[in-house]
Amino acid sequence: MANRIRTTQQLLAAFPHVAGGADLTSVMAKYPMAITPYYASLIRRADSSDPIFQMCVPRSQELSDPPFLMPDPLEECHDMPVPGMVHRYPDRALVIATTMCSTYCRHCTRKRIAGTRETNITKRRLEQIAAYLTEHPQISDVIVSGGDPLTMSTEHLEMVLSRLRQVPSVQIIRIGTRVPVVLPMRITDELCAMLRKYHPIWINTHFNHPQELTPESIAACNRLSDAGVPLGNQSVLLRGVNDRPQIIEQLCRALVRNRVRPYYLYQCDLVRGVEHFRTPVSRGMEIMEYLRGRLSGLAIPMFVVDAPHGGGKIPVLPNYVVSQSPTHTVLRNYEGMLIAYPEPQDRCEGHSAMPQEECSPGVWELAAGAYSRIQPEKTVRHTRRRTCCPSNETAREY
Ligand code: SF4
Numbered sequence: 001m002a003n004r005i006r007t008t009q010q011l012l013a014a015f016p017h018v019a020g021g022a023d024l025t026s027v028m029a030k031y032p033m034a035i036t037p038y039y040a041s042l043i044r045r046a047d048s049s050d051p052i053f054q055m056c057v058p059r060s061q062e063l064s065d066p067p068f069l070m071p072d073p074l075e076e077c078h079d080m081p082v083p084g085m086v087h088r089y090p091d092r093a094l095v096i097a098t099t100m101c102s103t104y105c106r107h108c109t110r111k112r113i114a115g116t117r118e119t120n121i122t123k124r125r126l127e128q129i130a131a132y133l134t135e136h137p138q139i140s141d142v143i144v145s146g147g148d149p150l151t152m153s154t155e156h157l158e159m160v161l162s163r164l165r166q167v168p169s170v171q172i173i174r175i176g177t178r179v180p181v182v183l184p185m186r187i188t189d190e191l192c193a194m195l196r197k198y199h200p201i202w203i204n205t206h207f208n209h210p211q212e213l214t215p216e217s218i219a220a221c222n223r224l225s226d227a228g229v230p231l232g233n234q235s236v237l238l239r240g241v242n243d244r245p246q247i248i249e250q251l252c253r254a255l256v257r258n259r260v261r262p263y264y265l266y267q268c269d270l271v272r273g274v275e276h277f278r279t280p281v282s283r284g285m286e287i288m289e290y291l292r293g294r295l296s297g298l299a300i301p302m303f304v305v306d307a308p309h310g311g312g313k314i315p316v317l318p319n320y321v322v323s324q325s326p327t328h329t330v331l332r333n334y335e336g337m338l339i340a341y342p343e344p345q346d347r348c349e350g351h352s353a354m355p356q357e358e359c360s361p362g363v364w365e366l367a368a369g370a371y372s373r374i375q376p377e378k379t380v381r382h383t384r385r386r387t388c389c390p391s392n393e394t395a396r397e398y
Helices: 008-014 022-030 051-056 123-135 154-165 189-196 215-226 245-257 281-291 363-368 380-388
Strands: 092-096 141-145 172-176 201-205 231-236 260-266 302-307 312-315 321-324 328-332 338-342
Touching: 008 022, 092 123, 123 154, 141 154, 154 172, 154 189, 189 215, 215 231, 231 245, 245 260, 245 281, 260 281, 281 302, 321 363, 328 363, 338 363
Parallel strands: 092 141, 141 172, 172 201, 201 231, 231 260, 260 302
Antiparallel strands: 302 312, 321 328, 328 338
16 A cells, blocks of 8 residues: 555556556546556556456546536435435445545545545544434345445454444444455455454455456455355456456456456446546446357346436346237347246136237247247257157157
Protein backbone atom coordinates (compact mmCIF):
# COMPACT_ATOMS: atom_id res chain seq x y z
CA MET A 1 0.00 0.00 0.00
CA ALA A 2 2.82 2.40 0.89
CA ASN A 3 4.41 1.87 -2.52
CA ARG A 4 1.33 2.41 -4.65
CA ILE A 5 1.74 4.39 -7.87
CA ARG A 6 -0.21 7.56 -7.05
CA THR A 7 1.26 10.44 -9.06
CA THR A 8 1.99 11.22 -12.71
CA GLN A 9 5.70 11.19 -11.94
CA GLN A 10 5.51 7.72 -10.40
CA LEU A 11 3.43 6.48 -13.33
CA LEU A 12 5.90 7.84 -15.88
CA ALA A 13 8.80 6.40 -13.94
CA ALA A 14 7.17 2.96 -14.12
CA PHE A 15 5.92 3.32 -17.71
CA PRO A 16 7.99 5.95 -19.58
CA HIS A 17 5.99 5.63 -22.80
CA VAL A 18 2.66 6.60 -21.24
CA ALA A 19 1.44 9.96 -22.54
CA GLY A 20 1.42 12.37 -19.60
CA GLY A 21 0.20 15.93 -19.98
CA ALA A 22 -2.77 18.03 -18.99
CA ASP A 23 -5.40 15.38 -19.74
CA LEU A 24 -3.87 12.86 -17.38
CA THR A 25 -3.61 15.50 -14.65
CA SER A 26 -7.27 16.50 -15.13
CA VAL A 27 -8.46 12.87 -15.01
CA MET A 28 -6.49 12.18 -11.86
CA ALA A 29 -7.80 15.34 -10.21
CA LYS A 30 -11.32 14.04 -10.77
CA TYR A 31 -10.79 10.31 -10.30
CA PRO A 32 -7.72 9.43 -8.22
CA MET A 33 -5.20 6.86 -9.35
CA ALA A 34 -3.58 4.19 -7.21
CA ILE A 35 -1.90 1.06 -8.53
CA THR A 36 -0.17 -1.49 -6.34
CA PRO A 37 3.34 -2.43 -7.52
CA TYR A 38 2.11 -6.02 -7.73
CA TYR A 39 -0.79 -5.16 -10.05
CA ALA A 40 1.46 -2.89 -12.15
CA SER A 41 3.81 -5.85 -12.56
CA LEU A 42 1.05 -7.77 -14.37
CA ILE A 43 1.04 -5.21 -17.21
CA ARG A 44 2.69 -6.76 -20.27
CA ARG A 45 2.33 -3.84 -22.69
CA ALA A 46 2.04 -0.28 -21.39
CA ASP A 47 -0.76 0.70 -23.74
CA SER A 48 -4.47 0.22 -24.21
CA SER A 49 -4.03 -3.20 -25.82
CA ASP A 50 -3.25 -4.58 -22.37
CA PRO A 51 -6.26 -5.46 -20.20
CA ILE A 52 -4.53 -4.76 -16.89
CA PHE A 53 -3.22 -1.42 -18.15
CA GLN A 54 -6.72 -0.43 -19.22
CA MET A 55 -8.24 -1.29 -15.86
CA CYS A 56 -5.82 0.73 -13.74
CA VAL A 57 -4.16 3.51 -15.76
CA PRO A 58 -6.24 6.70 -16.19
CA ARG A 59 -7.19 7.73 -19.71
CA SER A 60 -8.52 10.97 -21.14
CA GLN A 61 -11.78 9.24 -22.16
CA GLU A 62 -12.81 9.30 -18.50
CA LEU A 63 -13.55 12.99 -18.98
CA SER A 64 -16.20 12.26 -21.61
CA ASP A 65 -19.60 12.64 -19.98
CA PRO A 66 -22.62 11.84 -22.16
CA PRO A 67 -25.80 13.15 -20.49
CA PHE A 68 -27.22 9.72 -19.59
CA LEU A 69 -24.22 8.93 -17.36
CA MET A 70 -24.60 9.74 -13.69
CA PRO A 71 -22.31 9.86 -10.67
CA ASP A 72 -24.63 7.46 -8.80
CA PRO A 73 -26.70 5.61 -11.42
CA LEU A 74 -27.85 2.95 -8.93
CA GLU A 75 -29.17 5.76 -6.73
CA GLU A 76 -27.51 4.27 -3.68
CA CYS A 77 -27.59 7.68 -2.01
CA HIS A 78 -31.41 7.59 -2.16
CA ASP A 79 -31.53 4.22 -0.39
CA MET A 80 -29.38 5.19 2.60
CA PRO A 81 -31.47 5.35 5.75
CA VAL A 82 -28.16 5.73 7.62
CA PRO A 83 -25.24 7.47 5.87
CA GLY A 84 -22.88 4.76 4.61
CA MET A 85 -25.50 1.99 4.56
CA VAL A 86 -27.63 1.08 1.53
CA HIS A 87 -30.92 -0.72 2.21
CA ARG A 88 -32.54 -1.65 -1.10
CA TYR A 89 -33.68 -5.28 -1.01
CA PRO A 90 -35.88 -6.44 1.88
CA ASP A 91 -33.43 -8.85 3.54
CA ARG A 92 -30.06 -7.32 2.60
CA ALA A 93 -28.06 -4.21 3.42
CA LEU A 94 -24.71 -2.93 2.20
CA VAL A 95 -22.26 -1.15 4.45
CA ILE A 96 -19.69 1.19 2.92
CA ALA A 97 -16.90 0.47 5.38
CA THR A 98 -14.19 2.49 3.67
CA THR A 99 -13.61 4.75 0.69
CA MET A 100 -10.10 3.40 0.18
CA CYS A 101 -8.89 0.80 -2.33
CA SER A 102 -5.39 -0.43 -2.97
CA THR A 103 -5.88 0.06 -6.73
CA TYR A 104 -8.53 2.36 -8.18
CA CYS A 105 -10.25 0.54 -11.02
CA ARG A 106 -10.94 2.89 -13.89
CA HIS A 107 -14.33 1.21 -14.42
CA CYS A 108 -15.44 1.51 -10.77
CA THR A 109 -19.15 1.90 -10.20
CA ARG A 110 -18.48 4.01 -7.09
CA LYS A 111 -16.11 6.43 -8.79
CA ARG A 112 -17.97 9.16 -6.93
CA ILE A 113 -16.46 8.03 -3.62
CA ALA A 114 -13.63 5.54 -4.21
CA GLY A 115 -10.41 7.34 -3.36
CA THR A 116 -11.83 10.84 -3.22
CA ARG A 117 -11.02 10.77 0.50
CA GLU A 118 -9.37 7.71 1.98
CA THR A 119 -11.34 7.16 5.19
CA ASN A 120 -12.65 4.21 7.15
CA ILE A 121 -15.95 3.83 8.97
CA THR A 122 -16.02 5.38 12.43
CA LYS A 123 -17.23 3.68 15.58
CA ARG A 124 -20.07 6.19 15.85
CA ARG A 125 -21.32 5.45 12.32
CA LEU A 126 -21.01 1.71 12.93
CA GLU A 127 -23.21 2.05 16.03
CA GLN A 128 -25.86 3.91 13.97
CA ILE A 129 -25.80 1.11 11.40
CA ALA A 130 -26.01 -1.59 14.07
CA ALA A 131 -28.98 0.22 15.63
CA TYR A 132 -30.76 0.31 12.25
CA LEU A 133 -30.09 -3.40 11.68
CA THR A 134 -31.44 -4.22 15.14
CA GLU A 135 -34.62 -2.25 14.40
CA HIS A 136 -34.98 -4.07 11.04
CA PRO A 137 -34.62 -7.78 11.83
CA GLN A 138 -35.76 -8.70 8.33
CA ILE A 139 -32.20 -7.84 7.24
CA SER A 140 -30.32 -11.10 7.57
CA ASP A 141 -27.53 -10.60 5.04
CA VAL A 142 -25.06 -7.71 5.32
CA ILE A 143 -22.51 -6.93 2.63
CA VAL A 144 -19.41 -5.12 3.80
CA SER A 145 -18.18 -3.12 0.85
CA GLY A 146 -16.51 0.17 0.00
CA GLY A 147 -14.00 1.07 -1.39
CA ASP A 148 -12.28 -2.15 -0.47
CA PRO A 149 -12.79 -3.37 3.11
CA LEU A 150 -9.69 -5.56 3.03
CA THR A 151 -7.53 -2.44 2.78
CA MET A 152 -8.55 -1.70 6.38
CA SER A 153 -6.33 -2.93 9.17
CA THR A 154 -7.29 -6.32 10.52
CA GLU A 155 -8.25 -4.68 13.83
CA HIS A 156 -10.52 -2.12 12.19
CA LEU A 157 -12.19 -4.74 10.02
CA GLU A 158 -12.66 -6.94 13.06
CA MET A 159 -14.37 -4.07 14.84
CA VAL A 160 -16.89 -3.94 11.97
CA LEU A 161 -17.44 -7.70 11.76
CA SER A 162 -17.76 -8.23 15.50
CA ARG A 163 -20.30 -5.41 15.82
CA LEU A 164 -22.38 -6.81 12.96
CA ARG A 165 -22.23 -10.27 14.52
CA GLN A 166 -23.72 -8.86 17.72
CA VAL A 167 -26.95 -8.09 15.86
CA PRO A 168 -28.94 -11.31 16.40
CA SER A 169 -30.85 -11.11 13.09
CA VAL A 170 -27.70 -10.85 10.95
CA GLN A 171 -27.08 -14.35 9.67
CA ILE A 172 -24.67 -13.92 6.77
CA ILE A 173 -21.87 -11.41 6.33
CA ARG A 174 -20.45 -10.95 2.86
CA ILE A 175 -17.34 -8.96 1.99
CA GLY A 176 -16.85 -7.44 -1.46
CA THR A 177 -13.16 -7.05 -2.23
CA ARG A 178 -10.70 -6.83 -5.11
CA VAL A 179 -7.72 -7.37 -2.81
CA PRO A 180 -7.12 -11.00 -3.90
CA VAL A 181 -6.69 -9.62 -7.44
CA VAL A 182 -4.68 -6.46 -6.87
CA LEU A 183 -2.93 -7.01 -3.51
CA PRO A 184 -3.01 -10.78 -2.84
CA MET A 185 -0.25 -10.65 -0.20
CA ARG A 186 -2.79 -8.88 2.08
CA ILE A 187 -4.57 -12.23 2.52
CA THR A 188 -2.39 -13.24 5.43
CA ASP A 189 -2.83 -16.10 7.87
CA GLU A 190 -3.57 -13.48 10.52
CA LEU A 191 -6.42 -12.02 8.45
CA CYS A 192 -7.82 -15.50 7.72
CA ALA A 193 -7.69 -16.42 11.41
CA MET A 194 -9.68 -13.28 12.23
CA LEU A 195 -12.30 -13.98 9.55
CA ARG A 196 -12.77 -17.53 10.84
CA LYS A 197 -14.13 -16.13 14.10
CA TYR A 198 -17.12 -14.53 12.39
CA HIS A 199 -18.45 -17.28 10.12
CA PRO A 200 -20.55 -17.57 8.05
CA ILE A 201 -18.43 -15.08 6.10
CA TRP A 202 -18.65 -15.13 2.31
CA ILE A 203 -16.36 -13.21 0.01
CA ASN A 204 -17.08 -11.95 -3.47
CA THR A 205 -14.02 -10.93 -5.35
CA HIS A 206 -13.58 -9.23 -8.71
CA PHE A 207 -11.45 -10.95 -11.36
CA ASN A 208 -12.15 -9.60 -14.83
CA HIS A 209 -9.48 -11.24 -16.97
CA PRO A 210 -7.53 -14.53 -16.93
CA GLN A 211 -4.27 -12.53 -16.83
CA GLU A 212 -5.23 -11.60 -13.24
CA LEU A 213 -5.11 -15.23 -12.11
CA THR A 214 -1.48 -15.49 -11.08
CA PRO A 215 0.23 -17.89 -8.65
CA GLU A 216 -0.03 -15.13 -6.01
CA SER A 217 -3.74 -14.43 -6.50
CA ILE A 218 -4.53 -18.15 -6.63
CA ALA A 219 -2.62 -18.68 -3.39
CA ALA A 220 -4.62 -15.84 -1.80
CA CYS A 221 -7.90 -17.45 -2.87
CA ASN A 222 -6.71 -20.80 -1.55
CA ARG A 223 -5.91 -19.29 1.84
CA LEU A 224 -9.42 -17.87 2.07
CA SER A 225 -11.06 -21.10 0.93
CA ASP A 226 -8.98 -23.08 3.41
CA ALA A 227 -10.24 -20.72 6.12
CA GLY A 228 -13.76 -21.85 5.26
CA VAL A 229 -14.73 -18.73 3.28
CA PRO A 230 -16.80 -19.56 0.18
CA LEU A 231 -15.58 -17.43 -2.73
CA GLY A 232 -17.65 -15.95 -5.53
CA ASN A 233 -16.55 -13.70 -8.35
CA GLN A 234 -18.21 -10.65 -9.84
CA SER A 235 -16.83 -9.56 -13.21
CA VAL A 236 -17.75 -6.49 -15.20
CA LEU A 237 -18.00 -6.69 -18.96
CA LEU A 238 -15.47 -4.15 -20.25
CA ARG A 239 -14.94 -3.15 -23.85
CA GLY A 240 -11.50 -4.14 -25.11
CA VAL A 241 -10.71 -5.94 -21.84
CA ASN A 242 -12.87 -9.03 -21.58
CA ASP A 243 -15.74 -8.62 -24.06
CA ARG A 244 -14.97 -11.76 -26.04
CA PRO A 245 -16.70 -15.05 -25.22
CA GLN A 246 -13.44 -16.99 -25.23
CA ILE A 247 -11.89 -14.67 -22.62
CA ILE A 248 -14.85 -15.07 -20.28
CA GLU A 249 -14.81 -18.83 -20.86
CA GLN A 250 -11.11 -18.98 -19.98
CA LEU A 251 -11.69 -16.80 -16.90
CA CYS A 252 -14.62 -18.89 -15.64
CA ARG A 253 -12.76 -22.17 -16.13
CA ALA A 254 -9.74 -20.84 -14.24
CA LEU A 255 -11.92 -19.52 -11.41
CA VAL A 256 -13.74 -22.80 -10.87
CA ARG A 257 -10.44 -24.68 -11.01
CA ASN A 258 -9.36 -22.52 -8.10
CA ARG A 259 -12.57 -22.89 -6.03
CA VAL A 260 -14.02 -19.50 -6.97
CA ARG A 261 -17.60 -19.63 -8.21
CA PRO A 262 -18.37 -17.22 -11.08
CA TYR A 263 -21.34 -15.37 -9.62
CA TYR A 264 -22.24 -12.29 -11.67
CA LEU A 265 -21.16 -10.89 -15.00
CA TYR A 266 -22.24 -7.25 -14.84
CA GLN A 267 -23.20 -5.00 -17.67
CA CYS A 268 -21.17 -1.83 -17.10
CA ASP A 269 -23.18 0.68 -15.05
CA LEU A 270 -24.12 4.10 -16.41
CA VAL A 271 -21.42 5.75 -14.34
CA ARG A 272 -19.69 8.97 -15.31
CA GLY A 273 -16.21 8.34 -16.59
CA VAL A 274 -16.72 4.81 -17.91
CA GLU A 275 -18.35 5.36 -21.29
CA HIS A 276 -15.29 4.01 -23.13
CA PHE A 277 -15.67 0.71 -21.26
CA ARG A 278 -19.34 0.14 -22.04
CA THR A 279 -20.40 -2.66 -24.39
CA PRO A 280 -23.86 -3.15 -25.90
CA VAL A 281 -26.12 -5.40 -23.79
CA SER A 282 -26.26 -7.74 -26.79
CA ARG A 283 -22.56 -8.54 -26.27
CA GLY A 284 -23.34 -9.97 -22.85
CA MET A 285 -26.15 -12.06 -24.30
CA GLU A 286 -23.83 -13.35 -27.02
CA ILE A 287 -21.37 -14.39 -24.33
CA MET A 288 -24.07 -16.16 -22.34
CA GLU A 289 -25.20 -17.97 -25.48
CA TYR A 290 -21.61 -19.09 -26.05
CA LEU A 291 -21.05 -20.32 -22.46
CA ARG A 292 -24.22 -22.39 -22.12
CA GLY A 293 -23.48 -25.97 -23.14
CA ARG A 294 -19.72 -25.37 -23.24
CA LEU A 295 -19.31 -24.92 -19.49
CA SER A 296 -21.00 -26.60 -16.57
CA GLY A 297 -23.66 -24.55 -14.84
CA LEU A 298 -21.25 -24.17 -11.92
CA ALA A 299 -18.90 -22.14 -14.10
CA ILE A 300 -21.50 -19.89 -15.71
CA PRO A 301 -22.10 -16.53 -14.06
CA MET A 302 -25.43 -14.76 -14.26
CA PHE A 303 -25.35 -11.81 -16.67
CA VAL A 304 -27.12 -8.88 -15.01
CA VAL A 305 -27.90 -5.29 -15.69
CA ASP A 306 -27.86 -3.36 -12.42
CA ALA A 307 -30.68 -1.11 -13.46
CA PRO A 308 -30.47 2.67 -13.26
CA HIS A 309 -32.74 4.48 -10.77
CA GLY A 310 -32.10 1.79 -8.16
CA GLY A 311 -34.00 -0.87 -10.10
CA GLY A 312 -31.65 -3.57 -8.82
CA LYS A 313 -30.02 -6.45 -10.65
CA ILE A 314 -31.98 -7.73 -13.60
CA PRO A 315 -30.85 -11.03 -15.16
CA VAL A 316 -30.58 -10.93 -18.93
CA LEU A 317 -30.58 -14.24 -20.78
CA PRO A 318 -30.94 -15.46 -24.32
CA ASN A 319 -34.49 -16.70 -24.83
CA TYR A 320 -34.85 -20.42 -24.20
CA VAL A 321 -38.66 -20.56 -24.11
CA VAL A 322 -39.79 -20.64 -27.74
CA SER A 323 -43.54 -21.14 -27.32
CA GLN A 324 -46.22 -22.40 -24.93
CA SER A 325 -49.61 -24.03 -25.10
CA PRO A 326 -51.76 -25.27 -22.19
CA THR A 327 -50.29 -28.75 -22.72
CA HIS A 328 -46.66 -28.14 -23.68
CA THR A 329 -43.80 -25.67 -23.28
CA VAL A 330 -41.44 -25.57 -26.24
CA LEU A 331 -37.85 -25.03 -25.18
CA ARG A 332 -34.65 -24.72 -27.12
CA ASN A 333 -31.23 -25.86 -25.98
CA TYR A 334 -27.79 -24.42 -26.76
CA GLU A 335 -27.55 -26.49 -29.97
CA GLY A 336 -30.79 -25.12 -31.37
CA MET A 337 -32.68 -28.35 -30.63
CA LEU A 338 -36.38 -27.71 -29.93
CA ILE A 339 -37.99 -29.83 -27.25
CA ALA A 340 -41.65 -30.13 -26.23
CA TYR A 341 -41.93 -30.37 -22.44
CA PRO A 342 -45.36 -31.81 -21.45
CA GLU A 343 -47.19 -30.08 -18.60
CA PRO A 344 -48.68 -32.17 -15.74
CA GLN A 345 -51.64 -34.20 -17.01
CA ASP A 346 -54.18 -32.77 -14.56
CA ARG A 347 -53.35 -29.27 -15.86
CA CYS A 348 -54.07 -30.33 -19.44
CA GLU A 349 -57.59 -31.67 -19.01
CA GLY A 350 -59.97 -30.20 -21.53
CA HIS A 351 -57.11 -29.04 -23.72
CA SER A 352 -56.46 -31.13 -26.77
CA ALA A 353 -54.64 -29.42 -29.56
CA MET A 354 -53.30 -32.59 -31.20
CA PRO A 355 -53.46 -32.12 -34.97
CA GLN A 356 -55.92 -34.54 -36.58
CA GLU A 357 -54.10 -34.81 -39.88
CA GLU A 358 -50.64 -35.75 -41.01
CA CYS A 359 -48.44 -32.70 -40.41
CA SER A 360 -44.81 -31.74 -40.68
CA PRO A 361 -42.97 -30.71 -37.54
CA GLY A 362 -42.93 -27.05 -36.56
CA VAL A 363 -43.10 -25.10 -33.34
CA TRP A 364 -46.93 -25.27 -33.23
CA GLU A 365 -46.83 -29.06 -33.62
CA LEU A 366 -44.41 -29.30 -30.70
CA ALA A 367 -46.64 -27.09 -28.55
CA ALA A 368 -49.60 -29.26 -29.56
CA GLY A 369 -47.83 -32.48 -28.58
CA ALA A 370 -47.64 -33.96 -32.09
CA TYR A 371 -43.84 -34.15 -31.90
CA SER A 372 -41.49 -34.27 -28.95
CA ARG A 373 -38.46 -32.60 -30.52
CA ILE A 374 -36.90 -31.08 -33.58
CA GLN A 375 -33.28 -32.05 -33.78
CA PRO A 376 -30.61 -30.17 -35.77
CA GLU A 377 -28.86 -32.68 -38.03
CA LYS A 378 -25.19 -32.02 -37.62
CA THR A 379 -24.45 -31.40 -33.97
CA VAL A 380 -21.52 -33.35 -32.54
CA ARG A 381 -23.74 -34.86 -29.86
CA HIS A 382 -26.41 -36.02 -32.32
CA THR A 383 -23.85 -37.50 -34.68
CA ARG A 384 -22.27 -39.38 -31.76
CA ARG A 385 -25.67 -40.69 -30.68
CA ARG A 386 -26.52 -41.91 -34.15
CA THR A 387 -23.16 -43.65 -34.46
CA CYS A 388 -23.30 -45.27 -31.02
CA CYS A 389 -26.95 -46.21 -30.97
CA PRO A 390 -28.92 -45.96 -34.24
CA SER A 391 -32.10 -47.06 -32.42
CA ASN A 392 -32.23 -43.61 -30.83
CA GLU A 393 -34.00 -42.43 -33.99
CA THR A 394 -37.77 -42.65 -33.88
CA ALA A 395 -40.43 -41.85 -36.41
CA ARG A 396 -41.80 -38.81 -34.59
CA GLU A 397 -38.54 -37.06 -33.86
CA TYR A 398 -36.81 -34.73 -36.27
S1 SF4 B 1 -11.73 -2.17 -5.83
FE1 SF4 B 1 -13.95 -2.00 -6.10
S2 SF4 B 1 -14.52 -0.10 -5.08
FE2 SF4 B 1 -12.30 -0.05 -5.39
S3 SF4 B 1 -12.01 1.00 -7.30
FE3 SF4 B 1 -12.08 -1.17 -7.78
S4 SF4 B 1 -14.22 -1.56 -8.27
FE4 SF4 B 1 -14.15 0.40 -7.19
